Amino acid sequence: MKRPFAMIAGTGYAVPKRRMSNDEFLALGLETNDEWIRDRTGIRYRYVAGPDETLTSISTEAARLAMQAAGVTAAELDVIILGTASADHLLPSTAVEIQAALGATRAAAFDLSAACSGWLYGMQVAEGLMASGNAETILVIGGELLTRIINWKDRNTVVLFGDGAGATVLKRSTKGRGILSAYMRSDGTLANLLHRPKGGAADPSTPEIIAEGSDKIHMSGREVFKNAVRSMADACDRALDGAKMSAADIDLLIPHQANVRIIEATAKHAGIPMEKVFVNVDRFGNTSAASIPIALDEAVKAGRVKDGAVVLFVAFGAGFTWGSMVVRC
Numbered sequence: 514m515k516r517p518f519a520m521i522a523g524t525g526y527a528v529p530k531r532r533m534s535n536d537e538f539l540a541l542g543l544e545t546n547d548e549w550i551r552d553r554t555g556i557r558y559r560y561v562a563g564p565d566e567t568l569t570s571i572s573t574e575a576a577r578l579a580m581q582a583a584g585v586t587a588a589e590l591d592v593i594i595l596g597t598a599s600a601d602h603l604l605p606s607t608a609v610e611i612q613a614a615l616g617a618t619r620a621a622a623f624d625l626s627a628a629c630s631g632w633l634y635g636m637q638v639a640e641g642l643m644a645s646g647n648a649e650t651i652l653v654i655g656g657e658l659l660t661r662i663i664n665w666k667d668r669n670t671v672v673l674f675g676d677g678a679g680a681t682v683l684k685r686s687t688k689g690r691g692i693l694s695a696y697m698r699s700d701g702t703l704a705n706l707l708h709r710p711k712g713g714a715a716d717p718s719t720p721e722i723i724a725e726g727s728d729k730i731h732m733s734g735r736e737v738f739k740n741a742v743r744s745m746a747d748a749c750d751r752a753l754d755g756a757k758m759s760a761a762d763i764d765l766l767i768p769h770q771a772n773v774r775i776i777e778a779t780a781k782h783a784g785i786p787m788e789k790v791f792v793n794v795d796r797f798g799n800t801s802a803a804s805i806p807i808a809l810d811e812a813v814k815a816g817r818v819k820d821g822a823v824v825l826f827v828a829f830g831a832g833f834t835w836g837s838m839v840v841r842c
């Protein structure tokens with residue numbers, strides 16, 4: 514069997530109603546400011562879910578838009594994969610809640626836990642299901658309500674993250690379009706650099722855990738930064754090698770949107786000029802698994818993904834997990 518098996522047939526994204534600027538952190542009593550956040554991260558805004566919004570509701574909205582773009586009905590979906598680190602409930606998966614909301618009566622549905630690499634991992638799992646002949650039409654969503662699992666008193670993390678969902682419909686490849694190469698890796702020895710230390714089955718929540726915030730995201734920013742650049746740079750090389758391509762063959766690089774400095778360092782290593790790199794971290798912050806599919810949909814709508822364009826995707830996240838993909842769109 515030979516690639517490509519699976520092509521991107523439609524994209525969509527959704528975010529909560531409320532947009533929050535950097536200045537608003539001052540009103541919360543945090544020692545930070547717009548200049549620091551913009552200089553160190555490139556972020557100006559992020560979206561924050563309100564009490565009436567859930568991961569299921571924004572992911573379902575993103576999914577409907579992607580299905581509309583692909584001309585696919587809920588009844589045609591064989592599988593729904595949601596990459597997320599901020600599921601609505603610990604049990605069952607948020608993917609089954611989306612399955613119910615869409616009325617996708619034939620679809621299997623599951624969440625995939627790979628943090629910021631969740632969508633990219635999900636795309637590769639979906640490709641495998643299609644290559645094996647087990648599925649024809651798959652919805653891959655990356656969705657997060659990270660603002661519900663951050664510590665709003667911790668300036669090291671709170672300014673970085675935002676909420677949102679991006680969705681992609683995969684169909685059987687035609688005319689040579691689709692995933693040309695794919696690469697995934699992990700390194701759990703570094704898990705402590707970006708994690709929620711407690712509140713899971715190993716250390717179930719107690720009033721003390723909640724009071725000290727150890728059930729929320731903790732991050733060693735500088736270490737994560739170094740590992741992100743190293744791993745994403747290597748992943749770009751691997752995906753290009755896999756597709757037997759060079760940087761010059763790439764029309765657009767869509768990296769995980771965590772920090773504009775990480776994006777610039779990755780692009781520089783890959784030898785891809787910034788004019789060919791899609792950046793929207795300034796307007797969304799780091800939306801983890803949602804960041805790449807949101808960026809892809811924006812790039813499509815902005816006319817930056819022409820028919821037949823070759824796009825390089827690269828992700829990195831907690832775990833650590835990372836990966837990359839070359840796709841002819």
Ligand SMILES: CC(C)(COP(=O)(O)OP(=O)(O)OC[C@H]1O[C@@H](n2cnc3c(N)ncnc32)[C@H](O)[C@@H]1OP(=O)(O)O)[C@@H](O)C(=O)NCCC(=O)NCCS
Binds near residue numbers: 629736737741
């Ligand atoms: C978090 C990050 C923006 C910090 O930028 P940095 O240039 O590495 O900054 P440093 O870690 O050197 O911190 C510099 C100082 O700023 C302070 N600081 C941290 N957050 C701040 C904030 N929101 N406002 C003001 N100061 C802040 C730190 O406390 C530190 O102070 P100190 O030197 O007195 O200890 C950067 O490390 C980063 O982006 N890391 C990767 C994060 C990420 O992408 N995570 C998800 C991966 S998927």
